[in-house]
Amino acid sequence: MLQYDLFGPLDxxxxxxxxYVLLVLVLANIASRMLEHRTQVDQYESGGADAISxxxxxxxxxxxxxxxxxxxxxxxxxxxxVTAVLVLxxxxxxxxxxxxxxxxxxxxxxxxxxxxxxxASMLVLVYAAYVSLFFLVEGIWNSIV
Numbered sequence: 001m002l003q004y005d006l007f008g009p010l011d012x013x014x015x016x017x018x019x020y021v022l023l024v025l026v027l028a029n030i031a032s033r034m035l036e037h038r039t040q041v042d043q044y045e046s047g048g049a050d051a052i053s054x055x056x057x058x059x060x061x062x063x064x065x066x067x068x069x070x071x072x073x074x075x076x077x078x079x080x081x082v083t084a085v086l087v088l089x090x091x092x093x094x095x096x097x098x099x100x101x102x103x104x105x106x107x108x109x110x111x112x113x114x115x116x117x118x119x120a121s122m123l124v125l126v127y128a129a130y131v132s133l134f135f136l137v138e139g140i141w142n143s144i145v
Contacts, residue, residue: 018072019132022083025065026128029090030121032057033114040101041111049105054098062091065124079131086127090120 036055043051069087073080097114104111134141 018075022068022072023128023132025061025068026121026125029058029061029065030125032061033117033121037114044105044111049102052102052105062094066091083127086124090124093117093120
C-alpha cells in the first residue's frame with residue numbers, strides 16, 4: 001500500500017492510532033451530548049428559553065470530530081470519506097437539534113431528548129467501531145465472505 005506523508009510528523013504520530021482516536025472522540029461526543037441535555041434542561045428550568053446555550057464540551061468534540069475525520073481522509077481515503085460524511089451529518093443534526101430545543105423552550109414545552117442527534121452519533125459510533133475494532137471479527141468475517 002502506498003503511504004503518503006502529507007502532514008509529516010503528525011502522520012508519524014497519528015496515522016497508526018487514528019481509528020482509535022476517532023472512536024474515543026465519538027464516545028466523548030456522546031457523553032458530552034448527555035451532559036449538554038442535562039445542562040439545557042437545568043438552564044430552561046432556571047432561566048427560560050433565553051438561558052439555553054450550547055455546551056462548550058459538545059461544541060469542542062464536534063469540532064475535533066470534524067478535524068480528525070478530515071485528517072483521517074488523508075490517511076485512509078475511503079473509510080475517511082465515509083467517516084467525514086457521517087460526522088458532518090452528525091454536526092448538522094446537532095445544529096438543528098439545538099434549534100428545536102430553543103423552539104420547545106419558547107413554546108414552553110418540556111425539552112425533548114435529542115433523538116436525531118443520538119441516532120446520528122450511534123451511526124458514527126458503529127462505523128468508527130467497525131473501522132477500529134475490525135480485528136476482533138476479522139477471522140469470522142473472512143471465513144464467511
